[in-house]
Amino acid sequence: MNSPDPAFSTDLAALVARLRLFLPPHCLLLGEEDLRPYECDGLTAYRELPLAVCLPETEAQVIDILRTCHSLGVPVVARGAGTGLSGGAMPHAQGVVLSLARFNKILRVDRAARLAVVQPGVRNLAVSEAAAPFGLYYAPDPSSQIACTLGGNVAENSGGVHCLKYGLTVHNVLRIRVVSIEGEVFEIGSEAPDAAGYDLPALMIGSEGMLGVVTEVTVKLVPKPELAQVVMASFADVAKAGDAVAAIIAAGIIPAGLEMMDKAATAAVEPFVKAGYDMNAEAILLCESDGTPEEVAEEIARVTEVLNAAGASDIRVSQSEAERLRFWAGRKAAFPAVGRITPDYYCMDGTIPRKRLAEMLSAIAAMETKYGLRCANVFHAGDGNLHPLIMYDASKPGDWERAEAFGAEILELSVALGGSITGEHGVGIEKINQMCVQYATPEIEAFHRVKAAFDETGLLNPGKAVPSLHRCAEYGRMHVHHGDVKFPELERF
Amino acid sequence: MQLDDIISAVKSAHDSRTPLRIRGAGSKDFYGGLLAGEVLDVASHRGIVAYEPTELYITAKCGTPLAEIEAVLAEKGQMLAFEPPQFGGATVGGCVAAGLSGPRRQQAGAVRDFVLGVKLVDGTGQMLNFGGQVMKNVAGYDVSRVIAGSLGTLGVIAEVTLKVLPKPVAETTLVFACDAAEAIRRLNDWGGQPLPISASFWHDGQLWLRLSGARAAVEAATAKLGGSSTVTPEKHWNSIREQTHPAFAASPLWRLALPSTAPCPELDGLRAIEWGGALRWYAGEIDGDHEAVRVAAASLGGHAVLYRAPESLRCRDGAFAELPPALLALHRRLKKAFDPQGILNPGRLYAEF
C-alpha cells in the first residue's frame, strides 16, 4: 500500500544528515532490505516502507531524534515488538520508525515495594520471569506476552486472561517516563499511590503512540497465588453458557479467568491440541480460580454449584498443573487451530455487555447464513470481549468482501448492544472507520484537542487511532492467508 | 437541575466568561484551592440511570448521593470497592471529581480504576460522552479516567458509570502493637505475600489490619498472622473512611502519598498510616515550615497535599504540590482543550488555571 500523505513531505537527505550527527551508523537503517522487516506489524494486510528506521540506544538519542523530526516536520512512529494487530506501528511513508528494541533492560526489581522499573523494549513475560524469584509477577498477560513489549502494552492498554480479576495495563502501571515530540522529558504517575495534578498515566496508557514516546515504565508486581485450578464446563446451548457467565458474576465470584469457546472453535481445536474437550457441547466455558489452596477449593465448589444450576451438561476440574495447562491449551491455540481448517480467517475484537452474549452469538449465527461464511467464536467471556474468527477463502472471488462486511456488521452490532469496537487490540489503522460509529463528532473533536495538547504539530503516528473528521475512509483489516501470519509461534489469545 | 439547565448554564458562563464553581453536596469545600465563581449547584441532577449487577456497573447522574448508590448496591451484595466516604451526603459527581478513595484502595484500586465512562459538559457547554459501560474499551483516549481527581476543572460530570464489585464473603480485623517504622516494615512484608489484606491503619502504636475474601482464605491468614481480633471493626473502618477517627482531628492536616516502603520522613506530627504504608497523615506541629513537608515528601518519591487547613495557609502555600514546568505547561494545554475560557472551578486545583 502506498498512500501519499499530502500533509508531509520529507527531505530525506537533510534528515539523514541531521540524524548522523548523533546516531552511530548501526543505529540508523536506510536501505530497502533493512527497512522491509519494519513495513508492518502483526496486521500484515497494511504495509508501508518508512524512509528510515532509528534504533536508539540511549534516551539522549531518543530526545535528539524527536527534536530533529520536530524541527524538520517529519512523522515518527514508535515501535515495540510489532505484535500489534491493528496496524498501530505501521510506518508512515514520509516518516521514520523509532524502534525501542534496544531499550531492553530491567533496571530494578524492588521486592519490598513490589515494583519493577523497566525499559520500554522489555518483553512482557521477562518482567514476570525477573519477579518470579521473589514470588511476584506482572499480572497483565496478553497472549503475545513472550514477544510484545511493555512500551507496546502501555500504548495499547493491553490485557489478557487475567484482566478480569487483576485489571488491564492501566491498573498495573505506576509511573511512565515520556519524551514529547519536542524532545521534552516528563514523568507521570509515581511510585506513591497517586501523583499531583491530572491522572496523565490514564491518558497515556492506550493512546497508541500518539501522545509521546515511552522510555521507562514502572509496573506493579503482585504476589503469585499459591495455586490455580480450572473448571471446564460443557453446555448443550450457547445461550445457556452465556447465562452461566452472568450467573457466576451474580453469585459474587470474580474468577481469575473466564473464557468461552463455541462448537466451531472446539471442533477446530480438539484435533490440534487433544485437550479432551467435549465435542458434543455447543459451548465450553473455562473458569479459573486462584489463591490459597483453601480459597481455591471454596471458590471451585461455589463455581461448580452455579454451573450445575445453570444447566452445564458436564463439569471437570483440573487435578494437576499439567491438566490445567492442557485445558487452557486449546483456548490459547484457537487461532492457529482455526487457521488449519480454513484457508483464511479474519479476526474481530469487539466488546459487548456480558448479558448480550447469547444475543450476539445468535446474531453471528444469522450472519453466517447471510454472508455464506462460517465463524468460530472464542472470547474473554468474563469481560465480554469477543474474538469471532470469520473463515473465508481469499482465492474465491467475493469471499473477502463478504468477510469484511461480516466483520463490520459484528463491530457495529457491538456498539449497538452497548459495547465497543475494540477491547484490547486498539484502533490503529484497522478500525479507524468504526471510530466514527462509536463516537460522534464532538468526542472526535475533543480527542483531536487532547492530541494537540501533547503533539501540536501532529507528527506522532499520524493517521492512526483517531480519524480525521473529513476522512473516515475505508482501510481494510486483518487478513490471514493460509494460516500465514506473523508470529506463528505465539499462542493466539 | 436537569441536564439542559447545566448545559445552558455553562454555555452562558462561557459566553460571558463568568467563572463557575461546581458544587455537589459541598462536602469538599475544605479541599483544594479557594472557592471562586458563581455556584453551579448540580446536586439536584440526581438518580440512578442503570444498574446491572451481572455486568458489574452502575450509572448515575452526578447529584446522586453516594448513600443512595451504596444502598442499592448492598441489596445485591455489591459495593463501590474504593470505599468513598458518604460524608455529609456526598454526591457521586463530587466523589469522582475529588478522586479520593478510602481504606480499600490499597487492595482494590482508586476511584479512577473504577471509572468506566462519563458524560461530561465541557467548558463550552458541549455534551461529550467518553468510555461506556463495558469493562474493556480501548477505543480513543481514556478521558473518563482523567476526569477522576480533576476537581471539576475539565468539565461538569453530568453522569458517570462506575465498575462495582461483589462484597467479600468474609471479613476479619486484627490488631497489633508496634511503632510506625515497624508497621511500615510489616505492611510491606505482608504485601508481598498472597494474603487477603483489604485495609490497614496505624495510629498511636497500634496497627489494624483488615482481611477480606473467601472464608477459608481469611481464616488461614488469621492463623498465620496472629494479632488480636477486635470487637467493632465496622465502626473502626468507618471512622477512617469518614475521617471521624481522632487521628484526623487536626489542622493543618497533611496528606503524604509515598512509596509504601519509604521511611518515615523527619517530620513531627505523624498521625496515621494507611494503604499498606503508602498514605501518611501528618498534623499540627509542622504548621510553620510547609516547604519542609513538600521537600520531604518529594525527596522520598511522593507528594504532599495540604489536605485540611485554614484558608490563609492554603492561599499562601497552595493545596497541591507544584508541578515541574513541562508538566504544568501540559496541564494548561489540557485544561484549555476542555475549558478554553477557564471558567470551570478556576484555581481549585492550581492557581495557574
Ligand SMILES: Cc1cc2nc3c(=O)[nH]c(=O)nc-3n(C[C@H](O)[C@H](O)[C@H](O)COP(=O)(O)OP(=O)(O)OC[C@H]3O[C@@H](n4cnc5c(N)ncnc54)[C@H](O)[C@@H]3O)c2cc1C
Ligand atoms: C499472537 C498474538 C496474540 C495477541 N494477544 C493479545 C492479547 O491477548 N491481549 C492484547 O491486549 N493484545 C494482544 N495482542 C496484540 C499485541 O501483542 C499488543 O497490542 C501489544 O501490546 C503490542 O506490543 P508491541 O511491543 O508488539 O507493540 P507494537 O506492535 O510495536 O506497537 C503497538 C503500538 O504501540 C506504539 N508503541 C510501541 N512502543 C512504544 C513506546 N515505547 N512509546 C510509545 N508508543 C509505543 C506503537 O506506535 C503502536 O502504535 C496479540 C498479538 C499477537 C500477534
Ligand SMILES: Cc1cc2nc3c(=O)[nH]c(=O)nc-3n(C[C@H](O)[C@H](O)[C@H](O)COP(=O)(O)OP(=O)(O)OC[C@H]3O[C@@H](n4cnc5c(N)ncnc54)[C@H](O)[C@@H]3O)c2cc1C
Ligand atoms: C471532613 C471531611 C473529610 C473527608 N475525607 C475524605 C476522604 O478521606 N476520602 C475521600 O474520598 N473523601 C473525603 N471527603 C470528601 C467527600 O466526602 C467526598 O469526596 C465527596 O464525594 C465529595 O462529594 P461532594 O458532592 O460533597 O463534592 P463537592 O464538595 O460538592 O465537590 C467536590 C469537588 O468536585 C467538584 N464537583 C462536584 N460535582 C461535580 C460534577 N458533577 N462535575 C464536576 N465537578 C464536580 C466540585 O467543584 C469540587 O471541586 C471528606 C469530606 C469531609 C468534609
